[in-house]
Amino acid sequence: MNETISCGSRLMQILRSYGVDTVFGMPGVHTLEAYRGMDAAGIRHIGVRHEQGAGFMADGYARMSGKPGVCVLISGPGVTNAATPIGQAYSDSVPMLVITSVAANKDLGMGRGTLHEITDQSAVTRPLTAFSETATSPDQVHEYIARAFALFESGRSRPVHLSIPLDVFKAQDDRPARRRASARRRAPDAAQVEEAAAILDKARRPVIIAGGGAVGAAAQVRALAEKIGAAVVPTIAAKGILADDHPLALEVTLDRAATQAFVRDADAVLLVGTELAEPDIWLDGPLALNGKLIRIDIDPATLVRDYDVDVAMEADSQLALAAIIERVAPATGFGDSNAIAALRAAERAALTPLEKMHVRVLESLRNAVPDNGVVYTDMTQLAYTGYAFYRIAQPRTWHFPAGFGTLGYALPAAIGGKIASPDTPVAVIVGDGGFQFTLQELGTAVENKLPLAILLWDNNSLAQIRDGMIARNIPTIGVNQHNPDFVRLAEAYGCRTAEPKSFQELETAIKAAFLVDGPTVILLRENEDFLRMT
Numbered sequence: 001m002n003e004t005i006s007c008g009s010r011l012m013q014i015l016r017s018y019g020v021d022t023v024f025g026m027p028g029v030h031t032l033e034a035y036r037g038m039d040a041a042g043i044r045h046i047g048v049r050h051e052q053g054a055g056f057m058a059d060g061y062a063r064m065s066g067k068p069g070v071c072v073l074i075s076g077p078g079v080t081n082a083a084t085p086i087g088q089a090y091s092d093s094v095p096m097l098v099i100t101s102v103a104a105n106k107d108l109g110m111g112r113g114t115l116h117e118i119t120d121q122s123a124v125t126r127p128l129t130a131f132s133e134t135a136t137s138p139d140q141v142h143e144y145i146a147r148a149f150a151l152f153e154s155g156r157s158r159p160v161h162l163s164i165p166l167d168v169f170k171a172q173d174d175r176p177a178r179r180r181a182s183a184r185r186r187a188p189d190a191a192q193v194e195e196a197a198a199i200l201d202k203a204r205r206p207v208i209i210a211g212g213g214a215v216g217a218a219a220q221v222r223a224l225a226e227k228i229g230a231a232v233v234p235t236i237a238a239k240g241i242l243a244d245d246h247p248l249a250l251e252v253t254l255d256r257a258a259t260q261a262f263v264r265d266a267d268a269v270l271l272v273g274t275e276l277a278e279p280d281i282w283l284d285g286p287l288a289l290n291g292k293l294i295r296i297d298i299d300p301a302t303l304v305r306d307y308d309v310d311v312a313m314e315a316d317s318q319l320a321l322a323a324i325i326e327r328v329a330p331a332t333g334f335g336d337s338n339a340i341a342a343l344r345a346a347e348r349a350a351l352t353p354l355e356k357m358h359v360r361v362l363e364s365l366r367n368a369v370p371d372n373g374v375v376y377t378d379m380t381q382l383a384y385t386g387y388a389f390y391r392i393a394q395p396r397t398w399h400f401p402a403g404f405g406t407l408g409y410a411l412p413a414a415i416g417g418k419i420a421s422p423d424t425p426v427a428v429i430v431g432d433g434g435f436q437f438t439l440q441e442l443g444t445a446v447e448n449k450l451p452l453a454i455l456l457w458d459n460n461s462l463a464q465i466r467d468g469m470i471a472r473n474i475p476t477i478g479v480n481q482h483n484p485d486f487v488r489l490a491e492a493y494g495c496r497t498a499e500p501k502s503f504q505e506l507e508t509a510i511k512a513a514f515l516v517d518g519p520t521v522i523l524l525r526e527n528e529d530f531l532r533m534t
Contacts, residue, residue, distance in 0.1 A: 006037070011145075011164070013177035015145070018179050020067075022419060025071050051074075054085075056085045057413065059092075065421065068157075075121060078101075078116070079124055090404075092404070097159070101169065129160055132161040132163075185319060188324075192311050194327060200324070203230075204267055207263055209271050209276070210242075213272070223321075251388050256388075259343065264290055269291050271294070272320075279402045297314065362391075365506075367507050374414075377409075377430070411438050426450075454522060498520060
């Protein structure tokens, strides 16, 4: 005989059947039934200070673990507070399951002024998710969660939002919690594989542009590049897909003129797992590509967007690249590594004085972080230089909120990443503006004793916007904010702090941060003294 159990408690068992062991959230009066069965299901709850933090933590957890991040939030303000991280996860194709309460079935859409009411809650998140639905019965809870994980496992990963009415949370659910089998990854069309191989065989200057959708195929990207002698240009989301010291690897400089010219002159370009969106190239229109164009993507809409292609292959990147590797002939040489090295040198030679200082800071970070260490970054000038010039050897070790470009991402995302992989060293790069969006999550990091190295780049300004105003002769309104005493603020939360006066002190502070039982805020002030730091 089946156990009598509420839908909220069964929900936790369903999640556990899909391998979920952690959820991020903040208990509310409307989600109590979900908490009833959490411990019994073996699920850890990470309590946050703000629902936005829960969403970013789920994102960071997913990027580190490769598994969907899960939030449990209240209806109404919980949903709207989490909308920003949901949008970020959507933009960067991060798997996230957001489960929220919603008004009881009898009150849905009625506008009665019930607590936390949004008359059409799913409509709020529908543009930010792969799908957003309301489960009007326990059976539908099982169904929608199965659909969500099928999407995460075989399609383009994007957030899913499931609203559960109050009466459904409390309803009896007699169905056992079972994981459903999901669809297999899409294999490439054999004829298209032959077409792609024929184009690459004829190419003398092939280029592979790899995006976030190719990260799981890093081994195949390298094998194909080495076999045909192709230069590999990663987007921000694919940073590290080929180790930066590999002779065929360009840095993440697709938004810079010299790299754009290099790609324009290629006679064959393979786009794999990338939208080539505006934040990847910073051009008014598409990237100029004069060679034959092959595109591989799991998303059919991306295949036909913006570019006229010679081969549009809807397939899993790993399977597609493996098939192409089998069909292409090996190149006579190992690519034009001299041209690649010259291009990399040219891009670094064009750095501004401030960017050169950024690179020096990033070198200290690189010296202090082990090769398997992970860096979560915010929208801040140090990170803008870093996504191109911070050296890494493997993918998924640099995370940047590229598409949605939200401030406040780095700290909570790093918390999620550290929760996912406690033994991995995790560093944070955040500016003084973005830090103040989510700094309250220092409390979450202290509470969970997470050894995070938090590099706080303080220029007393929203500097990127300030500089844009100055360049356009616009008054610098609203960009030079009053900042708190960050050191005392961090210490009030129980954090350790450091204010390094040399690069050696910076490296020492970062290394020490990985060895303690809580976060360390390392304050770097951008001023004349800092610019003279040795």
